[in-house]
Amino acid sequence: MPEQEKDEKVMRLAEAEAGKPFDLKYDLMLRVTPSCSRKRSMWCCSRSITLLPTAGLWNPGARVQRALWRLQRGEKNPLSPLPLQYADYARWQRDWLQGEVLERGLLFWKTQLAGVPPVHALPLDKARPEKQGFSGATHLHWLDEALTARLKRLCQRENTTLFMLLQTAFALLVSRYSHEPDVVIGTPIAGRLREEIEPLIGFFINNLALRSRFDANIAFRTVLRQQKQTILDAYAHQNIPFEMLVEHLNPERNTQHDPLFQIVFSLDNLVSEPLSLQI
DSSP: OOHHHHHHHHHHHHHHHHTSOOOTTTSOSEEEEEOSSTTOEEEEEOGGGOOOOOTTOOOTHHHHHHHHHHHHTTOOOOSOOOSOOHHHHHHHHHHHSSHHHHHHHHHHHHHHTTTOOSSOOOOOSSOOOSSOOOOOOOOOOOOOHHHHHHHHHHHHHHTOOHHHHHHHHHHHHHHHHHTOSEEEEEEEEOOOOSGGGTTOOSOOOEEEEEEEEOOTTOOHHHHHHHHHHHHHHHHHTTTSOHHHHHHHHOOOOBTTBOSSOSOBOOOOOOOOOOOOOOO
């Protein structure tokens, strides 16, 4: 079979494999399917152990996968024992996130999100169904190296991160096309704030609701500085789980859309670590 045809078949198999559910009671949390196309393998992880490189953070998955591969071949375990487990973190979070700490965090978000639009005002090409689905189109657009370099230089001059700059530009774009000066955009955050939990496998990710309110005829640099502070404030109060926030804010529920935000912006600036497994 020609290589291109092999690759296409492997991709179809990978999509089918990724669509298989995990039975959390009986299944292992990792499935590996070897393929014959250029010695590729498909790795499927349960969402409960997924490590996502969001908000400019890390993904130790390649290191762990290499260790699992070596163990499978009977080699010595190269990973040192973990001082903490995910259960330790969950217990700490439950004990810490209560009382004054919880009230202070909830007060910030209640103030920040008071009176937010229930749904974004972007013009849609079709009417919303009675119950939202998750099928849609995909559009890819690449920023060339020259433009990326100019963006990074602007970040240096304005003392911001690339995430802050791109999120601000995206929020402005949403505001312009929706004719709405008040927009709320969600962003996933890795949630690994302590060095001890960096190497752990577990679901630490939380969602932050970033609210942007734009006034007319304000310079972009001013908007960027305002948005930078909004993002920093959100990061400072990221320990409030999004599900808990929705429960306390109790927005009007609608099966046609998600509460608080329906648009998500994420930046993955992870430098990919090659994974090479010898068969």
